[in-house]
Amino acid sequence: MTFMMKFVKIVAISIECLALEESGDEMIYLDYSATTPVHPEVLTTFTKVNNELFANPDSLHNFGGKVATLLQKAKEVTAQLLKVQPQELIFTSGATEANNLALRGIAFANRQRGNHIITSVIEHPSVYDTLKQLEQHFGFEVTYLPVDHTGKVSVVDVQAAIRPTTILVSIMAINNEVGSIQPIAEIGKILSEYPKIYFHVDAVQAVGKVAVDIKEWRIDLLTCSAHKMFGLKGSGLLFKRIGVNLMPLQTGGSQEDGYRAGTPNVAANVAFAKTLRLALEHLPQKQAMVQELNTYVRTLLEQKVVGVVCNSSVTCSPYILNISIPPLRPEVIVHGLDAKGIYLSTRSACSSKEAKASRVLTAMHLRDEVASSGIRVSLSHETTKEQLNIFVDELANVVEQMRKVVK
Numbered sequence: 001m002t003f004m005m006k007f008v009k010i011v012a013i014s015i016e017c018l019a020l021e022e023s024g025d026e027m028i029y030l031d032y033s034a035t036t037p038v039h040p041e042v043l044t045t046f047t048k049v050n051n052e053l054f055a056n057p058d059s060l061h062n063f064g065g066k067v068a069t070l071l072q073k074a075k076e077v078t079a080q081l082l083k084v085q086p087q088e089l090i091f092t093s094g095a096t097e098a099n100n101l102a103l104r105g106i107a108f109a110n111r112q113r114g115n116h117i118i119t120s121v122i123e124h125p126s127v128y129d130t131l132k133q134l135e136q137h138f139g140f141e142v143t144y145l146p147v148d149h150t151g152k153v154s155v156v157d158v159q160a161a162i163r164p165t166t167i168l169v170s171i172m173a174i175n176n177e178v179g180s181i182q183p184i185a186e187i188g189k190i191l192s193e194y195p196k197i198y199f200h201v202d203a204v205q206a207v208g209k210v211a212v213d214i215k216e217w218r219i220d221l222l223t224c225s226a227h228k229m230f231g232l233k234g235s236g237l238l239f240k241r242i243g244v245n246l247m248p249l250q251t252g253g254s255q256e257d258g259y260r261a262g263t264p265n266v267a268a269n270v271a272f273a274k275t276l277r278l279a280l281e282h283l284p285q286k287q288a289m290v291q292e293l294n295t296y297v298r299t300l301l302e303q304k305v306v307g308v309v310c311n312s313s314v315t316c317s318p319y320i321l322n323i324s325i326p327p328l329r330p331e332v333i334v335h336g337l338d339a340k341g342i343y344l345s346t347r348s349a350c351s352s353k354e355a356k357a358s359r360v361l362t363a364m365h366l367r368d369e370v371a372s373s374g375i376r377v378s379l380s381h382e383t384t385k386e387q388l389n390i391f392v393d394e395l396a397n398v399v400e401q402m403r404k405v406v407k
């Protein structure tokens with residue numbers, strides 16, 4: 001089940017020969033929600049396809065035909081794993097592209113029916129910023145639903161926000177900063193009474209980690225990404241139910257049924273199918289392991305780190321634990337741990353370089369001092385209790401040092 005990669009701290013990188021200078025020290029990686037290492041079997045698949053089946057699947061020759069068959073097979077395997085139809089899948093360069101395609105594609109194709117979109121205030125920037133752009137430059141009206149103190153959207157609020165002009169509801173399955181699990185099945189049930197409103201779900205932090213049922217939850221569009229589940233970066237997927245009216249954003253070819261022009265990255269797409277298959281293997285066991293690790297690290301933190309606040313409630317996804325140690329600056333803590341070879345994030349990797357308080361933590365009504373000091377610890381089934389012991393001890397040391405300086 002686990003593949004136990006040896007994670008060593010890298011001290012220097014040269015681009016010319018891609019040689020890595022290793023320190024010899026093992027690192028402790030607790031940033032799995034930013035990205036994961038690639039499963040060795042996924043890399044083998046990727047390399048094999050690139051080496052042996054590199055033809056363009058749209059070429060007329062036999063070699064191209066073989067690659068086209070392989071690509072179709074990758075779609076069939078992925079579709080079977082997601083319990084959908086192969087023609088409902090569009091391979092993309094990742095979840096950011098899939099979210100952009102879903103939102104702008106629905107908005108542009110359906111604007112004659114209405115200009116109102118419902119989302120939440122805690123969406124990933126690839127949803128949030130895309131909707132802001134639709135609002136600011138294209139005349140759409142967007143309702144940003146609030147969340148409660150656990151980071152959860154209310155189903156009642158979704159229903160209350162619906163207008164005759166609503167064309168789309170976009171709510172993420174699991175928040176990437178705190179791990180709050182959204183009531184997707186319940187929202188899907190409500191929306192089934194509004195057949196003209198499409199339902200998009202950004203399921204990047206859910207697919208391959210928890211059970212997701214696209215059809216049962218009445219989802220029309222769903223986004224996933226390979227590199228959050230031990231797959232490749234630059235590889236993702238948009239599920240689009242048959243009959244959903246979507247305008248392609250990329251024109252210039254008939255690839256992906258015309259929804260995404262451009263020569264497909266066949267090796268990455270085949271690797272995606274492999275990634276998903278491996279991620280779903282022994283899923284309940286892996287989930288139970290991560291749940292145990294989450295409970296373990298929460299207890300350790302409370303015992304050993306004075307002043308720690310857990311921003312993720314116990315109902316959140318076990319893969320993500322957001323903490324604050326106010327008033328200590330989170331980036332200083334992250335750098336302090338970095339020096340010890342322990343890697344984690346202040347927030348989502350896409351916005352970790354922003355200095356202001358987290359939009360997500362602020363939306364949860366946490367006081368300013370807490371909302372601006374969030375640190376995200378993200379786990380996987382590859383994480384060990386030994387790593388968590390070291391992490392908590394080192395965190396306690398860093399915090400003690402920082403408090404001495406503050407005094």
Ligand code: PMP
Pocket residue numbers: 033034093094095096097099124126172174175176202204205225226227234235236348349350
């Ligand atoms: N949505 C969510 C919830 C995410 O966590 C991420 C990755 N941080 C993305 C979208 C974007 O994914 P990608 O890196 O594949 O573009």
